[in-house]
Amino acid sequence: MTTRRQNTPNAARRSDASRRAILTAAFELVGEVGYAKLSIEGIAARAGVGKQTIYRWWPSKGAVLFDAFLMLGEGEGGEAALPDTGDLEADLKLVMRATVDELNDPRFDEPMRALSTEISHDPDLAAVYRERLDGPMREIKKRRLEAAQRAGQLAEDLDLDMAVDVLWGPLLNRWLQRTGPLTPEYADKLIETALNGLRHRR
Amino acid sequence: MTTRRQNTPNAARRSDASRRAILTAAFELVGEVGYAKLSIEGIAARAGVGKQTIYRWWPSKGAVLFDAFLMLGEGEGGEAALPDTGDLEADLKLVMRATVDELNDPRFDEPMRALSTEISHDPDLAAVYRERLDGPMREIKKRRLEAAQRAGQLAEDLDLDMAVDVLWGPLLNRWLQRTGPLTPEYADKLIETALNGLRHRR
């Protein structure tokens, strides 16, 4: 499940115990000391692993961290879906409030900021991220919006990718840029504003 | 006008020539080598300055970079305003396309990503950023939206801060996360979508 191989050593012989220890250590450490002070040496020491074992299988600490995220989401299978009670606005608010909770959870905050940072500075990693993590999530969201669209609740010509951007972009940007606090109220109001649009209706 | 003092040495004797050389060097270097490889030593060498002169006045390379940004916007005075032709949608598209151009400009791309990274990991710096850069910009945007609101073009009960988030958040998030390319078309469509909302109107 490695992200990017260097020159692909004999992957068959790879020690799964070491791999898990490395990813776990990386995830824990980034939460403890922050991304800037995360070091390969530190990960190796915490994991009880030689540095070479990390360099053999990952090209950068960003890649290690990324795989650590993948490992977290491993057991989930592809079946996840957003709730669909028929009430789109309520369903979206529920989801958005859950997102707020996750972003406010200190166990996830630092590691996710670290991942975002890496993605922002590394187009290659960004591509893998889109393919492996962001893409599937986006599909799940679009599926729910598509259902609403078919039910006549969303504009017929609505671009669902744009819709996802307009719904989640403001929240993520507020989080990353620390523009303001992430509260359930903000989540609700965001959904309402995005759904209704800014224009005045007579 | 330094951002954050360490223990405030005798600021009166501060050399303005050194200060400017440091900020210029920092801005240039971050564009050339990227934020990860930006080093205090490198900045000092390029600026022809002792390292201590940097450490004396700035607590981190992030703070230096931030002041470099401030220096860029120094001459602008507070008078800036968004265009107001009466046609809100057209005005916003114009502005958003300009933003797209700026973000696509390689001279600004790297430095701005670097600044975003720093803000994301440093709440103190984020606070200064909000106060000195983001806040004033947001005020300018809100002023234009307020005019439109008074003209009856925007919802009467619209929260202008939320409006700014919904208009610019998606674009900035797309840029930072590299979700997709930033094009003028995307800018236009974003404005339309945000103004009209996602809902179906009969």
Add this chain to the structure above:
Amino acid sequence: MTTRRQNTPNAARRSDASRRAILTAAFELVGEVGYAKLSIEGIAARAGVGKQTIYRWWPSKGAVLFDAFLMLGEGEGGEAALPDTGDLEADLKLVMRATVDELNDPRFDEPMRALSTEISHDPDLAAVYRERLDGPMREIKKRRLEAAQRAGQLAEDLDLDMAVDVLWGPLLNRWLQRTGPLTPEYADKLIETALNGLRHRR
């Protein structure tokens, strides 16, 4: 009383309070932190004096330290003489034991080693040292030996400079090189050996 002038600023206006504070601080500091960690900045800070005031009057920290030694011996006037009871051996043992005590005194040990180090590495300073400190001391010693020589107790053709070397050289070398402990017994035996010579007498 300054050792070596740089380009002789107006010495008339020199602040004697500062001069004394500097020399005192230097002497104390070298005893506390050792010569290697003695710094001009440290001396200036301890003396409550600007660095420039030191650089204005002394060319190096070795020169400062040297003047500090001179200041110590200031009040002594030129009258000093070695004891002369008529019993040369006893008189020399007395003097040598006193030297041992001084060299074992921790308040003088470090500073004197420091001075020795400077002299060893700086021929200019060594010249001043010979002229101002070592020379006068040597004269005093030679004066006592001369008396003994006239009294027929020392060889008629004895070179008194060489005699001083043979008497004090072994002790000073043992101290500087830490060849062994400096004890009163060693002092006595040294006097005896030097006086009698190594040869067998039938």
Add this chain to the structure above:
Amino acid sequence: MTTRRQNTPNAARRSDASRRAILTAAFELVGEVGYAKLSIEGIAARAGVGKQTIYRWWPSKGAVLFDAFLMLGEGEGGEAALPDTGDLEADLKLVMRATVDELNDPRFDEPMRALSTEISHDPDLAAVYRERLDGPMREIKKRRLEAAQRAGQLAEDLDLDMAVDVLWGPLLNRWLQRTGPLTPEYADKLIETALNGLRHRR
């Protein structure tokens, strides 16, 4: 063959090439720039070695220099002896003149002063010096004197350690303190004076 370990890293893996390069560089540099301006950075650069490799194995630049001296005397084996023609005075003059030549040789002068300085300020280093360099030399000298003593040429109750001190101490002290020039004549006269003693003989 390292003098003093810090916390003994895995010495088995130590690179002998680096070790030799470091010691050679240190010895050369101290002769070129003097001890005061000798720097670990300089040694590392000249030796083509990382600074850490020096800090890993030596606690100070003094220790490096000391090992450099040890390396010089490595091939000599323990068999060295002072000449023994039966004429003690002539033999000692020969040896002492050789010592004078060595101390006057600019290639050895600076480094040996540097070593002396370090020994003077560092009791630990002094202990190692006594054990590894000074002690063996002293044994060799004492062996020659012992032979003379058995031959009835030296006093029967003569303390040979004291004898070594009285013979070599004055010369070394004159050299270190720069009391006067080191000449063959001085060497000869020193031997004569020490052997005969200062006292008048009828």
Add this chain to the structure above:
DNA sequence: ACTTAAACGAGACGGTACGTCGCGTCTTTCG
């Protein structure tokens, strides 16, 4: 007493070296 030039404290400045940390590579040893 008043003026004035220096010496003074303070400390910023361009530098050099410090001793440490982590990088990514390489080599040795062990299970």
Add this chain to the structure above:
DNA sequence: CGAAAGACGCGACGTACCGTCTCGTTTAAGT
């Protein structure tokens, strides 16, 4: 023979001092 252990050349870190250079502020001479 893969993995731990860790030495290595390297580069940057943040700190301490170097010696030079302004800055006001005493301070003591010579008007």
